[in-house]
Amino acid sequence: MFIDEEEDTVVVELYAQQFKWTARYAGPDNVLGKANVRLIEGVNTLGVDLSDPYAQDDIVVSELHIPKGKKIHFKMRSQDVLHSAYMPYFRAQMNCVPGMVTEFAFTPIYTTSEYRELPYMVEKVANINALRTKKSIGLVAKGETALDPYTFDYLLLCNKICGSSHYNMQMKVIVDTPEDYKKWLEDKATIVQEVKTAKTPEAPVDGAKGSDSTKGKDTAEAVVKIAMK
Amino acid sequence: MSAEAHDHGHDLEHEHHHKETFITKYIFSIDHKMISKQYLITGIIMGVIGVGMSMLFRMQLAWPEESFKIFNVLLGDKFAPDGVMANDIYLALVTIHGTIMVFFVLTAGLSGTFSNLLIPLQIGARDMASGFMNMISYWLFFLSAVIMLCSLFVEAGPASAGWTIYPPLSALPQAIPGSGMGMTLWLVSMAIFIASSLMGSLNYIVTVINLRTKGMTMTRLPLTIWTFFVTAIIGVISFPVLLSAALLLIFDRSFGTSFFLSDIYIAGEVLHYQGGSPVLFEHLFWFLGHPEVYIVILPAMGIVSEVMATNSRKPIFGYRAMIMSVLAIAFLSTIVWGHHMFISGMNPFLGSVFTFTTLLIAIPSAVKAFNWITTLWKGNLQLNPAMLFSIGMVSTFITGGLTGIILGDSTLDINVHDTYFVVAHFHLVMGISALYGMFAGVYHWFPRLYGRMLNKNLGYVHFWVSAICAYGVFFPMHFIGLAGLPRRYYTNTNFPLFDDLQNVNVLITTFALIGGVFQLVFLYNFFSSIFYGKKSVQNPWKSNTLEWTAPVEHIHGNWPGAIPEVHRWPYDYSNPAHDVDFVPQNVPMKEGEEVLHH
Numbered sequence: 001m002f003i004d005e006e007e008d009t010v011v012v013e014l015y016a017q018q019f020k021w022t023a024r025y026a027g028p029d030n031v032l033g034k035a036n037v038r039l040i041e042g043v044n045t046l047g048v049d050l051s052d053p054y055a056q057d058d059i060v061v062s063e064l065h066i067p068k069g070k071k072i073h074f075k076m077r078s079q080d081v082l083h084s085a086y087m088p089y090f091r092a093q094m095n096c097v098p099g100m101v102t103e104f105a106f107t108p109i110y111t112t113s114e115y116r117e118l119p120y121m122v123e124k125v126a127n128i129n130a131l132r133t134k135k136s137i138g139l140v141a142k143g144e145t146a147l148d149p150y151t152f153d154y155l156l157l158c159n160k161i162c163g164s165s166h167y168n169m170q171m172k173v174i175v176d177t178p179e180d181y182k183k184w185l186e187d188k189a190t191i192v193q194e195v196k197t198a199k200t201p202e203a204p205v206d207g208a209k210g211s212d213s214t215k216g217k218d219t220a221e222a223v224v225k226i227a228m229k
Numbered sequence: 230m231s232a233e234a235h236d237h238g239h240d241l242e243h244e245h246h247h248k249e250t251f252i253t254k255y256i257f258s259i260d261h262k263m264i265s266k267q268y269l270i271t272g273i274i275m276g277v278i279g280v281g282m283s284m285l286f287r288m289q290l291a292w293p294e295e296s297f298k299i300f301n302v303l304l305g306d307k308f309a310p311d312g313v314m315a316n317d318i319y320l321a322l323v324t325i326h327g328t329i330m331v332f333f334v335l336t337a338g339l340s341g342t343f344s345n346l347l348i349p350l351q352i353g354a355r356d357m358a359s360g361f362m363n364m365i366s367y368w369l370f371f372l373s374a375v376i377m378l379c380s381l382f383v384e385a386g387p388a389s390a391g392w393t394i395y396p397p398l399s400a401l402p403q404a405i406p407g408s409g410m411g412m413t414l415w416l417v418s419m420a421i422f423i424a425s426s427l428m429g430s431l432n433y434i435v436t437v438i439n440l441r442t443k444g445m446t447m448t449r450l451p452l453t454i455w456t457f458f459v460t461a462i463i464g465v466i467s468f469p470v471l472l473s474a475a476l477l478l479i480f481d482r483s484f485g486t487s488f489f490l491s492d493i494y495i496a497g498e499v500l501h502y503q504g505g506s507p508v509l510f511e512h513l514f515w516f517l518g519h520p521e522v523y524i525v526i527l528p529a530m531g532i533v534s535e536v537m538a539t540n541s542r543k544p545i546f547g548y549r550a551m552i553m554s555v556l557a558i559a560f561l562s563t564i565v566w567g568h569h570m571f572i573s574g575m576n577p578f579l580g581s582v583f584t585f586t587t588l589l590i591a592i593p594s595a596v597k598a599f600n601w602i603t604t605l606w607k608g609n610l611q612l613n614p615a616m617l618f619s620i621g622m623v624s625t626f627i628t629g630g631l632t633g634i635i636l637g638d639s640t641l642d643i644n645v646h647d648t649y650f651v652v653a654h655f656h657l658v659m660g661i662s663a664l665y666g667m668f669a670g671v672y673h674w675f676p677r678l679y680g681r682m683l684n685k686n687l688g689y690v691h692f693w694v695s696a697i698c699a700y701g702v703f704f705p706m707h708f709i710g711l712a713g714l715p716r717r718y719y720t721n722t723n724f725p726l727f728d729d730l731q732n733v734n735v736l737i738t739t740f741a742l743i744g745g746v747f748q749l750v751f752l753y754n755f756f757s758s759i760f761y762g763k764k765s766v767q768n769p770w771k772s773n774t775l776e777w778t779a780p781v782e783h784i785h786g787n788w789p790g791a792i793p794e795v796h797r798w799p800y801d802y803s804n805p806a807h808d809v810d811f812v813p814q815n816v817p818m819k820e821g822e823e824v825l826h827h
Contacts, residue, residue, distance in 0.1 A: 095572050170724070
C-alpha cells in the first residue's frame with residue numbers, strides 16, 4: 001500500500017527472531033530510532049540506538065495493539081534468518097530480511113471484538129469449539145487436561161521457514177478502538193526507561209553506531225521513495 | 230568418439246562391429262538407448278524415495294500427535310523417538326522430497342530418459358553427437374543422486390531449509406541443524422547435478438541441430454523433439470545461474486564471505502557478515518527456479534502431443550502454433566522469476582512488471598491446451614493407458630494453470646503466498662502434470678525401450694487410482710490455503726484457528742496414502758514386463774515417427790541398413806490420400822499428393 005509522506009500513520013516496527021515476534025512503537029514523534037543488531041545488549045533486545053533522539057520515546061512490546069481506522073505503517077526487521085510477517089485476516093504479508101528494512105501498510109476496519117461478532121466468524125468459532133469439545137472428551141478419558149475453548153484473535157504468523165520451531169512463531173494482534181489504543185499505549189515504559197531500570201551498562205559499543213546503524217534505514221527510505229513514484 | 234566414426238560399412242555386417250563386455254554394455258554404456266534406461270530406472274528409484282517421504286510427512290500432518298511404529302523404524306530413535314516425528318526431520322523430509330522430485334525425478338528422470346531415447350531415434354541418427362559425454366552425464370547424475378542420499382545419513386540430519394535453500398537459514402548451522410554437513414552435501418550434490426545436466430543439454434542441442442537424417446527439416450520434427458530441444462536450451466541458459474548461487478553460498482558458508490548475509494545476531498552473538506543480501510540469492514535461485522518448472526513441464530508437453538496425435542488418429546492441431554508456443558514459453562520463462570518474490574522485500578514496482586510478464590505466459594499455455602483439446606475433437610480415440618495419462622495431464626495442467634493466474638498477480642499473491650494454495654497450484658501444474666507426462670511416455674515407449682508390452686489392465690488401474698487420488702490430494706489443498714494455513718508447518722496444533730481444517734488434512738493424507746501405495750501396481754507392471762511382458766511388434770501403436778521403423782531388438786546404430794529418409798511431417802494420420810490411417814515419415818509422397826502439413 002502506498003503511503004504519502006504527509007499522511008498520518010501509526011509507525012510500528014515488527015522485529016523477527018527465532019522464534020518470536022516483538023513490536024516497537026515510534027512514540028509521540030512517530031519516527032523510529034535507529035537500530036542495528038550490533039547494539040543488542042541486555043534488555044535492549046532489538047538493538048535500538050539509545051543515543052538517537054528519535055529513539056527516546058520508542059516503546060517495545062510483545063503484544064501488538066493497533067487502532068481501528070488508521071493506516072498502520074509496518075517496518076520490518078529480522079535479526080537472524082528470513083521470516084515472513086503473515087497476518088491472514090488482514091491479507092497482509094511481507095518478508096523480514098536480515099540487513100534491510102521491509103515495509104507494509106494497511107488500515108484495519110474491524111476491531112477484534114467487532115470481528116468476533118461477524119456471523120461467519122461466530123459460525124466458524126462455534127464449529128472449532130465443537131471439534132475441540134469432542135477432542136477434549138477423548139483427552140479427559142486418557143487422563144489429560146481438556147482443551148480451552150477458543151475465541152477468535154487476529155494473529156501474526158511466521159510464514160517463511162525459519163528453523164525448528166517455525167511452526168509456533170506467532171504473536172497476538174489486537175485491533176482496538178482509537179481510545180482504547182491510546183489508553184493501552186499510555187502506561188507503557190519507553191525502551192530508554194526500561195534500560196535504565198534494568199541498570200545495564202547503557203553505553204553502546206563505540207564505533208558500531210556510526211555507519212552500520214543508519215544503513216538499513218537509508219535503504220528503506222530509498223525503497224519507499226521509489227514505491228511512491 | 231562420435232557415431233559418425235563407425236558409420237562406414239554400416240550395411241549388413243554391423244553387428245560384428247565390436248565386442249561388448251558386460252561392463253561396456255550395461256554399465257559404462259555409450260549407447261543412447263541403454264543410457265535412457267539407466268536414467269529411467271534411477272529416476273524411478275529416486276521417485277519411490279521422494280514419494281515415500283511425502284507419505285511420511287502427510288501422515289504427520291494428518292495425525293500430528295499419534296505415534297507410528299513406521300516412523301521409528303525408518304527415521305530412527307533420534308528423529309522419531311517412540312514413533313513420534315521430530316520437527317527437524319519433518320523439515321528435512323519436505324526439503325529432500327522437493328529436491329528429489331524436482332531435480333532427480335522430473336528433470337533428470339523425465340528429460341534424461343526421453344531425450345536420450347527419442348532424439349536419435351526420432352530424428353534418424355545413429356546415436357547422440359557425443360556418446361562419451363552422454364555417458365559422463367549419466368554417471369555424474371548417478372553420483373549426485375548417491376551424494377544426495379548419503380546426506381540423509383549424516384548425524385545432524387540432511388538439509389532442512391526447504392528445497393529453495395534460502396540463506397541465512399541454509400548458511401548458518403546455528404540456525405537449524407540441517408544446515409551443517411547435510412547442507413554441504415546438498416550443495417555438492419547439486420553442483421554435480423548441474424554439471425551433468427549441462428552436458429546432457431549440450432549434447433541434445435548439438436544432436437538435434439546436426440544429426441537429423443535426410444529430409445528431416447526443423448518443421449518436420451515431431452513435437453517431442455522440439456520440446457526436448459527447447460528444454461535443453463532453457464537448461465543451458467538457467468542452470469549455470471543456480472551453479473553460481475550454489476558456489477557463492479558455499480563461499481559464504483565456508484570461507485567467510487558476505488554475498489548473501491548481513492547484520493546477523495544469532496545464538497547470543499553478532500556475526501561478522503556485512504553488506505550482503507538474501508534477496509540477491511532469491512533472484513539467482515529463481516532465475517533458475519522458474520525456468521526449471523518449464524524444464525520439467527515442456528518434455529511432458531511434447532510427449533503428450535505425440536501420444537495424443539497417435540491415439541486420436543488425427544494430425545496434431547496447429548503444429549506450427551505448438552512450436553511457436555513452446556518457443557514463447559521458453560522465452561517468457563526467463564523473465565518471470567520475480568513472481569516468486571512479490572513479498573521478498575524487492576521493489577514493489579518490479580512486482581507489477583513481473584505480474585505482466587507472468588500473465589503473458591497464459592497465452593502460449595492456453596494455445597497448447599486448446600490445441601490438445603482440438604486434437605482430441607472427433608478423433609478416433611484409442612484410450613490406452615498412455616492416452617489416458619495424456620488426457621489426465623491436460624486436465625491437471627488446466628486446473629493448476631487457472632490458479633497460476635491468481636498467484637501471478639502480485640496483489641493477490643500477498644494473501645496466499647507460502648500457503649497450501651501455492652502447494653496445490655504447483656503440484657498440479659508441474660508436479661502431477663509432468664508425472665503424468667512421464668507415465669504417458671513410459672506406457673507409450675515401453676515397447677521401444679524393452680521390446681515388450683506393459684500390461685494394459687494394470688495400466689488402467691494405475692491411471693484411474695492415480696487420477697482420483699491426485700485430485701483428492703491437491704483439490705482440497707486450495708481451500709485450506711485460502712483459509713490461511715501456512716506450508717512447512719510441522720503441526721498446526723498450536724493454532725486453534727486452524728482446528729477446523731484438520732479433517733481436511735486427514736482426507737488429503739488418506740488420498741495420498743492410497744495413491745502412493747497404488748504406484749506399486751505400476752512398479753510391478755514395469756519390472757515384471759521387462760522380463761515377462763508380451764513381446765512387442767515393431768510398431769504397436771501404428772505411429773508415424775521414425776523410432777518405430779527401427780527393429781524391436783536394440784542394435785548399436787539403431788538401424789541395420791541405411792538410415793531411413795524422411796519425406797513428410799510426423800502427423801499424417803487419417804490422410805485421405807492413403808488407405809491406411811497412418812503414413813510413417815519415411816513413406817515417399819505419392820505422385821500429386823497434397824502436402825497436408827500445416
